[in-house]
Amino acid sequence: MKFSSLFFFLLLLTGTYLSLAQGSYGNCCLGYVTKMKKNVKKNVVGYRKQETDGDCNLRAVVFTTTKDKTICANPTLPWVQHLMHKIDNSAN
Template sequence: METKHSNMKFQILFFLLLLACVHHSVAQGSYENCCLKYAHVKRNLNKFIVSFREQKTDGGCNIPAVVLKLRNSREICVDPRVKWVNQLIQKRSEDNTSKM
């Protein structure tokens, strides 16, 4: 009788451990699309940029970045501390507020 109990405890423990592992692997796939590194852009891409979004370091993203969406639907991650990136954000933000 004791071996049935210990065998059942082991099966329950194994099932819970397996469930925890599956949950962890599924949860990792649910993180948003984050920039992992910056692209080194040598020229200003203003004429190719359709939109941009800012990536904060909260949630699953580890680095602050500006994600530029280009005309060809490509997305490029750039460093928000670069001078032309800051100017782009400022200009686009001013344009958006003046349209309202």
């Protein structure tokens, strides 16, 4: 009986800790899109780079669309670099 109540308490404590840890990700990307449709690419108006410092564990490029939606992408992919370059050139 003592073992099962101790096990339950540890399980509850672990679940609470993990739920609190998830809250620390604020505004971080937790995964990438693999590709983006042409019509969505046309609606991208800007981007920011997410580094692996602070709360974020994943390097990413976070694109912003005209409807203020964010899309996380892998910064090493050629299509992501091309879209970043296109946005940079259109700003000049």
